[in-house]
Amino acid sequence: MSAVEEVAEGHQAVEAVPKRAMTLGTGTSLVVLAALLIAPVFVKNFIIFQMTMLLIYGLAVLALNILTGGSGQFSLGQSAFYAVGAYTTAVLMEHFNVNYALTLPVAGVVCFGFGFLFGQPALRLSGVYLALATFALATAMPQLLKLNFLEHWTGGVQGLVVTKPDAPFGLSMSQDMWLYYFTLVVTLAIYIFSVNLLRSRSGRAFMAIRDNEIAASSMGVNVALYKTLAFGVSAAITGIAGSLGAIAVQFVAPDSYTITLAISLFLGMVVGGVGWLPGSFVGAAFIIFVPNMAESISKGLSGAVFGVLLFLVIYLVPHGARQIAIFGQQLAGKLRKN
Amino acid sequence: MFFGRTLRTAALATAVATLASTAALAQKKYDTGASDTEIKIGNIMPYSGPASAYGIIGKTEEAYFKMINDKGGINGRKISFVTYDDGYSPPKAVEQVRKLVESDEVLAVFNPLGTPSNTAIQKYLNAKKIPQLFVATGATKWNDPKNFPWTIGWQPSYQSEAQIYAKWLMKEKPDAKVAILYQNDDFGKDYLKGTKDGLGAKGSSMIIMEESYEVSEPSIDGHIVKIKAANPDVLLIYATPKFAAQTIKKTAELSWKPLQILTNVSISVGSVMKPAGFENAQGVLSAAYAKDSTDPQWANDPGMKKWNEFVDKYMPGADKSDTSMVYGYGAASTLAKVLEMSGDDLTRANIMKQAASLKDFVPDTMLPGVKLNTGATDFAPIAQLQMQRFKGERWELFGEIISGDVPSE
Numbered sequence: 204m205s206a207v208e209e210v211a212e213g214h215q216a217v218e219a220v221p222k223r224a225m226t227l228g229t230g231t232s233l234v235v236l237a238a239l240l241i242a243p244v245f246v247k248n249f250i251i252f253q254m255t256m257l258l259i260y261g262l263a264v265l266a267l268n269i270l271t272g273g274s275g276q277f278s279l280g281q282s283a284f285y286a287v288g289a290y291t292t293a294v295l296m297e298h299f300n301v302n303y304a305l306t307l308p309v310a311g312v313v314c315f316g317f318g319f320l321f322g323q324p325a326l327r328l329s330g331v332y333l334a335l336a337t338f339a340l341a342t343a344m345p346q347l348l349k350l351n352f353l354e355h356w357t358g359g360v361q362g363l364v365v366t367k368p369d370a371p372f373g374l375s376m377s378q379d380m381w382l383y384y385f386t387l388v389v390t391l392a393i394y395i396f397s398v399n400l401l402r403s404r405s406g407r408a409f410m411a412i413r414d415n416e417i418a419a420s421s422m423g424v425n426v427a428l429y430k431t432l433a434f435g436v437s438a439a440i441t442g443i444a445g446s447l448g449a450i451a452v453q454f455v456a457p458d459s460y461t462i463t464l465a466i467s468l469f470l471g472m473v474v475g476g477v478g479w480l481p482g483s484f485v486g487a488a489f490i491i492f493v494p495n496m497a498e499s500i501s502k503g504l505s506g507a508v509f510g511v512l513l514f515l516v517i518y519l520v521p522h523g524a525r526q527i528a529i530f531g532q533q534l535a536g537k538l539r540k541n
Numbered sequence: 542m543f544f545g546r547t548l549r550t551a552a553l554a555t556a557v558a559t560l561a562s563t564a565a566l567a568q569k570k571y572d573t574g575a576s577d578t579e580i581k582i583g584n585i586m587p588y589s590g591p592a593s594a595y596g597i598i599g600k601t602e603e604a605y606f607k608m609i610n611d612k613g614g615i616n617g618r619k620i621s622f623v624t625y626d627d628g629y630s631p632p633k634a635v636e637q638v639r640k641l642v643e644s645d646e647v648l649a650v651f652n653p654l655g656t657p658s659n660t661a662i663q664k665y666l667n668a669k670k671i672p673q674l675f676v677a678t679g680a681t682k683w684n685d686p687k688n689f690p691w692t693i694g695w696q697p698s699y700q701s702e703a704q705i706y707a708k709w710l711m712k713e714k715p716d717a718k719v720a721i722l723y724q725n726d727d728f729g730k731d732y733l734k735g736t737k738d739g740l741g742a743k744g745s746s747m748i749i750m751e752e753s754y755e756v757s758e759p760s761i762d763g764h765i766v767k768i769k770a771a772n773p774d775v776l777l778i779y780a781t782p783k784f785a786a787q788t789i790k791k792t793a794e795l796s797w798k799p800l801q802i803l804t805n806v807s808i809s810v811g812s813v814m815k816p817a818g819f820e821n822a823q824g825v826l827s828a829a830y831a832k833d834s835t836d837p838q839w840a841n842d843p844g845m846k847k848w849n850e851f852v853d854k855y856m857p858g859a860d861k862s863d864t865s866m867v868y869g870y871g872a873a874s875t876l877a878k879v880l881e882m883s884g885d886d887l888t889r890a891n892i893m894k895q896a897a898s899l900k901d902f903v904p905d906t907m908l909p910g911v912k913l914n915t916g917a918t919d920f921a922p923i924a925q926l927q928m929q930r931f932k933g934e935r936w937e938l939f940g941e942i943i944s945g946d947v948p949s950e
Binding site: 453 | 588589590591624625626628629630631632635636639640642643644656657660661663664665725726727730755757
């Protein structure tokens with residue numbers, strides 16, 4: 204294939220994933236859910252906190268997965284949406300005394316609007332150019348949060364401290380455990396919504412655009428609308444993840460939402476398997492735990508060790524966790540035959 | 542009868558035994574993280590990320606406690622120093638501090654670095670009543686014993702340092718036209734506020750320009766050209782090392798000679814003055830509380846001799862011009878002092894009480910005359926600085942030790 208042809212087909216950067224391969228089987232899902240429900244009873248609060256963060260980052264990766272795996276658009280700007288969600292929650296909770304649970308839908312709506320609007324100019328861009336435009340968004344966000352006229356609300360560089368909610372109805376569980384179950388419910392709702400979205404008419408439109416934009420538009424798919432819609436939905440879910448993150452960490456500051464976060468999320472998606480929704484949570488586990496592992500191997504060279512581990516993953520299982528899952532499925536199938 | 546007597550004797554014996562054990566308890570009291578043989582101290586540092594240059598502070602402290610342990614520990618107990626990377630990211634800081642507290646079960650968190658990271662963990666540590674000792678940031682808000690009785694600062698606050706410059710200007714150059722170059726973050730803004738507070742009513746007439754830059758900018762030459770156009774005769778440089786060096790160099794290139802006052806953060810001879818060019822840096826003013834490791838005037842100083850021996854033995858090959866190593870040594874020795882003062886009562890409450898009862902403590906690395914003092918309402922250990930002027934290839938101290946205490950808010 205000549206270089207020109209390669210460029211011409213460059214939009215095929217995201218591998219086509221059939222929609223049925225995007226989710227887990229019912230049995231497996233139930234086992235995972237049961238494990239998630241029971242686990243907190245047996246572990247320390249710190250582990251519960253880490254599991255909460257895993258769900259939160261998992262949601263953010265899931266959002267990116269819908270955008271990239273679903274509609275085939277790249278984004279390195281997810282940290283910006285995450286920040287907007289987090290700040291929406293923090294400002295509402297601390298300045299207006301709004302209940303934390305009510306701030307989530309607000310953050311979702313704000314981010315949907317933000318993402319939808321950003322999707323408009325992004326329409327003219329694709330592939331690496333779109334990635335660069337969103338990259339600019341991620342770089343600009345921490346500085347925008349420091350702006351003087353916003354400082355009254357955002358706390359400027361000092362950030363905002365958020366009060367952690369207690370368990371309601373006099374339930375005798377720790378704040379961490381309550382927040383974990385709260386996050387789990389939100390995550391579950393969003394996960395089911397995402398699965399259904401991708402199986403719906405809109406989801407098919409996303410995937411048609413991903414696979415071939417020209418063919419999709421000739422079939423009557425409104426390419427512009429669905430592309431911006433994908434951006435909006437992705438931003439909304441990222442925003443809700445950001446809100447939950449702000450409540451769990453109890454603090455928002457511009458330094459929390461730098462480009463490093465956006466790259467981590469992108470990395471989580473690749474490691475989890477592009478287009479495979481359950482992989483988002485595997486990817487989230489990778490970006491939370493592997494840096495800690497790397498640090499315990501060597502403090503001075505933690506970055507290099509992390510790089511080596513990442514390289515190994517990409518080299519050995521280029522399709523991420525999805526590949527391992529498929530392999531496991533085939534193995535189970537063979538065993539059953541024997 | 543006989544039985545009765547036995548019972549009475551037994552009761553007596555029990556009473557004596559109980560008394561004795563209570564006495565023993567009074568001698569030795571421990572909270573989680575302390576025992577007869579070990580004291581566990583936690584720390585977070587940006588070993589990776591944008592502020593990774595400060596990671597050397599954590600390594601110095603680790604080495605310092607190794608030295609202490611080699612000498613037999615503190616009151617017979619070894620220090621176990623657990624330090625994690627937070628990458629200068631507040632969410633990561635929260636995760637790592639929770640790991641220290643809930644998984645490693647440390648007695649106290651010591652010298653965590655960075656204003657955002659410390660703000661993120663402050664509420665959690667205070668709610669859990671775990672000492673957040675000697676935080677490595679110069680923000681003024683750490684001196685707030687009323688609202689945060691478990692958090693204590695260490696270095697002079699940025700605001701108090703800025704006030705010292707303001708006081709000096711009011712006395713020496715009351716008619717100066719002042720321009721302020723500051724980094725657009727908490728660090729720069731604290732200095733800006735301190736300067737304005739220090740100048741008071743005269744501030745509005747003296748300050749003719751405030752120019753800020755972003756830490757992500759590759760060069761600040763453009764800002765310097767802009768400031769020069771306003772023609773001030775005093776330039777206050779509230780910038781981190783890289784930008785401070787660029788500023789000093791650029792003003793010289795423009796053959797512009799304002800009086801320059803430089804923040805204490807950027808006074809390293811090795812990493813600021815030398816790259817800026819010694820000939821360009823002549824006459825620059827600043828203030829200091831610790832000795833400069835590259836300054837030959839401390840070659841025979843007993844304190845710095847100890848520091849040099851420590852670095853040679855425990856951190857061979859390290860770059861001695863890095864001020865972070867002087868900083869880490871000073872902070873670690875302050876913690877060692879507090880643990881020593883705590884004796885066998887290693888409860889979190891007592892550690893905090895001792896940290897707030899430092900009286901004229903002088904770490905090896907402090908300038909002569911700078912003493913660490915704390916009290917129940919004073920959670921700012923170092924509040925003294927001395928002015929200095931750059932001459933030849935080193936800083937020359939002048940004037941008195943000035944105290945720049947900023948009252949707690």
